[in-house]
Amino acid sequence: xxxxxxxxxxxxxxxxxxxxxxxxxxxxxxxxxxxxxxxxxxxxxxxxxxxxxxxxxxxxxxxxxxxxxxxxxxxxxxxxxxxxxxxxxxxxxxxxxxxxxxxxxxxxxx
Amino acid sequence: xxxxxxxxxxxxxxxxxxxxxxxxxxxxxxxxxxxxxxxxxxxxxxxxxxxxxxxxxxxxxxxxxxxxxxxxxxxxxxxxxxxxxxxxxxxxxxxxxxxxxxxxxxxxxxxxxxxxxxx
Numbered sequence: 001x002x003x004x005x006x007x008x009x010x011x012x013x014x015x016x017x018x019x020x021x022x023x024x025x026x027x028x029x030x031x032x033x034x035x036x037x038x039x040x041x042x043x044x045x046x047x048x049x050x051x052x053x054x055x056x057x058x059x060x061x062x063x064x065x066x067x068x069x070x071x072x073x074x075x076x077x078x079x080x081x082x083x084x085x086x087x088x089x090x091x092x093x094x095x096x097x098x099x100x101x102x103x104x105x106x107x108x109x110x
Numbered sequence: 111x112x113x114x115x116x117x118x119x120x121x122x123x124x125x126x127x128x129x130x131x132x133x134x135x136x137x138x139x140x141x142x143x144x145x146x147x148x149x150x151x152x153x154x155x156x157x158x159x160x161x162x163x164x165x166x167x168x169x170x171x172x173x174x175x176x177x178x179x180x181x182x183x184x185x186x187x188x189x190x191x192x193x194x195x196x197x198x199x200x201x202x203x204x205x206x207x208x209x210x211x212x213x214x215x216x217x218x219x220x221x222x223x224x225x226x227x228x229x
Contacts, residue, residue, distance in 0.1 A: 101155045
């Protein structure tokens with residue numbers, strides 16, 4: 001069982017907005033630890049989309065945004081494109097396990 | 111440009127050890143920490159440990175304590191991980207990843223090394 005809980009799947013049509021949630025606890029997100037978001041295509045390494053809960057690395061489009069409140073964080077993707085179809089993982093620190101990943105969310109572009 | 115290049119795929123028998131290298135280029139090697147993360151087929155990434163920037167401080171996941179070691183060769187800009195007492199459950203792709211300074215985000219990743227444990 002993942003310490004960070006994500007919905008197994010989300011879907012949306014091209015051009016739409018989707019959000020992916022990441023729910024933790026008082027020992028990780030609720031303790032103030034920041035959240036990272038990654039996108040992973042089959043057979044490739046994860047790619048950083050959001051760090052420190054809200055910041056985008058250079059080269060990541062503004063269509064991707066992150067937020068955090070309480071014990072949860074969210075990744076929002078606007079203007080959905082076919083290339084966004086992938087697995088998405090959240091990542092944070094935890095006072096008991098040190099570094100944890102969410103269970104992953106498969107995004108399907110309809 | 112920043113690159114992390116890992117060593118090639120490995121096939122090991124149960125009980126053996128595996129050592130994977132991660133060669134960095136395109137940046138000041140000692141200015142960034144390195145995480146090791148593995149991912150079993152169809153599973154979420156799993157953090158194994160990290161080596162800090164600028165010094166030799168390391169932290170390991172309790173799950174792998176005692177059989178997992180990270181080392182670094184600054185003359186070769188290379189970080190290594192070694193996992194001993196391999197079991198079938200250790201079959202996975204192993205990644206090294208550079209850690210953003212002041213953050214936990216991993217901005218560059220190696221290409222991954224597939225380790226298969228089978229008799």
